Amino acid sequence: xxxxxxxxxxxxxxxxxxxxxxxxxxxxxxxxxxxxxxxxxxxxxxxxxxxxxxxxxxxxxxxxxxxxxxxxxxxxxxxxxxxxxxxxxxxxxxxxxxxxxxxxxxxxxxxxxxxxxxxxxxxxxxxxxxxxxxxxxxxxxxxxxxxxxxxxxxxxxxxxxxxxxxxxxxxxxxxxxxxxxxxxxxxxxxxxxxxxxxxxxxxxxxxxxxxxxxxxxxxxxxxxxxxxxxxxxxxxxxxxxxxxxxxxxxxx
Numbered sequence: 001x002x003x004x005x006x007x008x009x010x011x012x013x014x015x016x017x018x019x020x021x022x023x024x025x026x027x028x029x030x031x032x033x034x035x036x037x038x039x040x041x042x043x044x045x046x047x048x049x050x051x052x053x054x055x056x057x058x059x060x061x062x063x064x065x066x067x068x069x070x071x072x073x074x075x076x077x078x079x080x081x082x083x084x085x086x087x088x089x090x091x092x093x094x095x096x097x098x099x100x101x102x103x104x105x106x107x108x109x110x111x112x113x114x115x116x117x118x119x120x121x122x123x124x125x126x127x128x129x130x131x132x133x134x135x136x137x138x139x140x141x142x143x144x145x146x147x148x149x150x151x152x153x154x155x156x157x158x159x160x161x162x163x164x165x166x167x168x169x170x171x172x173x174x175x176x177x178x179x180x181x182x183x184x185x186x187x188x189x190x191x192x193x194x195x196x197x198x199x200x201x202x203x204x205x206x207x208x209x210x211x212x213x214x215x216x217x218x219x220x221x222x223x224x225x226x227x228x229x230x231x232x233x234x235x236x237x238x239x240x241x242x243x244x245x246x247x248x249x250x251x252x
Contacts, residue, residue: 004097011090016105017154042068060075061080078133082165083117094120094121096119097116099118102114116130128148130161131161169234175238196210197229203239203240204241
């Protein structure tokens with residue numbers, strides 16, 4: 001039987017919403033959103049377990065996040081794509097999968113919803129993300145997303161409901177994600193690439209100037225992943241003719 005959310009009716013932002021999450025080493029915590037909105041949810045473990053059932057129509061898995069330096073879970077390939085986009089976003093410094101369950105009373109009935117992701121921006125603000133294709137949103141889903149958005153707005157979080165990402169951008173991010181791990185980085189090669197691409201240069205031309213492609217390209221793509229080198233990733237799929245340039249920020 002569903003239990004009513006823990007609310008304090010004080011009128012404080014978030015006081016009408018219950019929250020359930022897990023603290024490592026302490027266990028499950030239940031309370032009011034107004035009392036727990038400042039928890040570091042980007043470090044929270046999933047509030048529910050992922051189901052890896054044979055024959056399931058979903059495709060759950062674990063993705064190694066360069067942002068978190070550890071694995072983060074997903075329950076579909078669409079979720080995995082948006083997880084990669086979060087990992088690629090230089091403004092995002094923390095990501096957690098299904099970090100809490102929110103609850104509220106609607107028409108006399110207790111409702112629950114577990115958002116797919118919580119992300120923390122570099123400026124400290126929080127972002128709550130639900131991943132659902134446009135053609136797979138039923139009435140109950142829409143109501144849950146609306147309630148979650150209202151709850152988020154009360155405590156200063158941004159809420160996003162995202163569907164299929166832009167095809168070209170996603171193709172490029174998938175490719176660059178293959179070089180996200182620090183093992184792709186070589187400092188000597190990186191120094192040369194930063195100098196070579198100080199002015200916009202075709203990818204193939206700059207790579208050839210820096211050395212042998214087998215050695216250079218993994219470092220080049222790693223620098224593009226980290227933002228040291230930049231290109232227009234929305235207009236066309238990465239190719240030898242893509243113009244690449246040094247971001248201008250200190251390379252690492």
